[in-house]
Amino acid sequence: MGTDTGTRATHHEVDPPEAWDAIAAGYDQFVAPGEAPVAHAGLVLAGLEAGDRFLDVAAGPGGLSLPAARLGARVLATDWSPAMIERFTARVREEGLRDAEARVMDAHALDIEDDTFDVTGSQFGVMLVPDQPVALREMVRVTRPRGRVLVIAYGPPAEFEALQFFIAALRAVAPDFTGLPDDPPPLEFQVADPDVLRRRMTDAGLRAVTVDTTHQERIEIRSGRGLWEWMLSSNPIAGAIVGDLTADQQATMRRVLDGMLPGRPGTESPAVLTASLNIGVGTK
Numbered sequence: 001m002g003t004d005t006g007t008r009a010t011h012h013e014v015d016p017p018e019a020w021d022a023i024a025a026g027y028d029q030f031v032a033p034g035e036a037p038v039a040h041a042g043l044v045l046a047g048l049e050a051g052d053r054f055l056d057v058a059a060g061p062g063g064l065s066l067p068a069a070r071l072g073a074r075v076l077a078t079d080w081s082p083a084m085i086e087r088f089t090a091r092v093r094e095e096g097l098r099d100a101e102a103r104v105m106d107a108h109a110l111d112i113e114d115d116t117f118d119v120t121g122s123q124f125g126v127m128l129v130p131d132q133p134v135a136l137r138e139m140v141r142v143t144r145p146r147g148r149v150l151v152i153a154y155g156p157p158a159e160f161e162a163l164q165f166f167i168a169a170l171r172a173v174a175p176d177f178t179g180l181p182d183d184p185p186p187l188e189f190q191v192a193d194p195d196v197l198r199r200r201m202t203d204a205g206l207r208a209v210t211v212d213t214t215h216q217e218r219i220e221i222r223s224g225r226g227l228w229e230w231m232l233s234s235n236p237i238a239g240a241i242v243g244d245l246t247a248d249q250q251a252t253m254r255r256v257l258d259g260m261l262p263g264r265p266g267t268e269s270p271a272v273l274t275a276s277l278n279i280g281v282g283t284k
Contacts, residue, residue, distance in 0.1 A: 014130045014187075017081045019236035020060075024083035026233030028061040028091075030226075034219055035063035038152060039123055041215050042279050046150040048073055052118040057139055058107045058125025061087035064152070069100040073119070076112075078105035107135040112142045119143070121150035128187050128235075136204035143284045149206055155213065155276030156192045157185070162219050162273045166231045169224075169256040170241065173249040188235070197280045206282030215277050220270040224257030227273075 042064065048054060050072030056065035059077035061084050069075040069092065077088050077100070085102045092100045105111055107122075107129050120143045122135075129135045139149050157163055157180055171177050180186055191197035194211040201209045221227045228250075231238045242250060261271040 015236040020079075020081035021083035023233050023236060023239070024061060024081060024087050026229065027084070028087045030230045030233040032061050032063050034217070035123065036067055038215065038217050038277065039064045039067040042121065042123060042150050042152045042281075043068055043071065043119075045210075045212055045279055046119050046121060046148045046281050048119050053116065055112070055117040055120040055139075055142060056125075057110070057120065057122040057135070058129065059088060059102070059122075060084050060125060062091055062102075064121050064123035064125075064150075065100070065102075066091055066095075066097070068119075068121075069097045070095075074099040075101070076117075077102040078107070078110065079125070080104060080106045107138065110138045110142055114141055115144045116142050117144065118147045119150060120147070121152070123150075123152040124154070126151055127153035127191055130187065132190060133200060133204065136200055140205040140284055145284055147284050149201065149204075149280075149282050149284065151191075151197065151201065151278075151280040153191045153197060153278050153280075154188060154217075155194075155278055157189050159274075159276040161275065162221070162227060162230060163275075165227060165257060165260050165273070166238070168260065169253040172256045173245060173252050186237070191278060191280075194278045194280075197278050201280050201282045204282075206284060209280060209282035212279040212281075213276065215279060217275040217277055219273045219275070221261060221273055222270045224254040224259075224261065227257045227261070228254050 048068060052073045054068045054073040054075050056077045059065050059079045062077055065075045065077040079085055082104050085104050088102045107126055108131055120139045126135045143149055154160060167179060194213055198209050198211045
């Protein structure tokens with residue numbers, strides 16, 4: 001069984017909305033397109049049907065809520081980054097999706113009435129919040145009785161290939177980099193142990209919680225620069241880590257990444273990097 005360290009970040013460890021605003025365009029361009037298969041798998045596990053009311057918490061530019069809208073759900077996407085919400089709204093407008101709206105909102109205090117949504121979900125969102133138990137209780141609160149709550153999060157960092165390549169390339173130019181802390185882990189991996197995710201969802205008031213570990217995120221990368229852009233667009237932390245490197249060191253990192261990509265260089269097919277996932281579903 002896993003152990004729950006009760007991870008709760010202090011204020012200075014949490015990237016503010018402005019940091020997510022700064023990467024919203026890159027996230028929408030480089031990261032979000034590859035999230036659709038993961039989202040579809042999660043929505044199927046949660047039993048989402050056309051006409052259901054669906055809430056996406058910490059939605060980013062809509063990695064989970066756009067697929068839900070395409071399936072015919074009535075969608076509200078929420079995120080504390082106004083730029084992320086703007087990206088979602090632009091996608092809705094471009095695709096002509098109906099019954100899909102968005103509001104700026106903090107996952108810790110949802111401005112939504114109790115018992116409102118048939119399915120409430122979060123993909124790579126609530127896994128990042130500093131007080132996850134509070135956010136999970138909020139997700140349960142706004143879900144109707146017998147409705148479902150869906151949480152998609154990363155599994156162990158050792159099974160996140162893009163991250164491991166990035167760390168290895170960083171060590172090529174900064175050998176003293178010690179790697180990720182593990183006690184407590186970064187917020188991205190606070191529920192990497194499926195037992196911890198299951199327990200947190202149960203403690204939040206859900207029953208019949210299941211955690212599927214059979215799915216993977218598959219990231220298609222064509223070059224070291226492509227992996228660099230994906231990493232720096234996926235989370236403000238990556239940019240902060242490399243921010244003190246010189247331009248030459250950053251270029252060296254990209255060259256190292258080029259040499260690490262499986263099946264590259266000299267082929268037209270992209271490299272596919274995988275990351276293990278925990279997909280939790282529970283019933284209120």
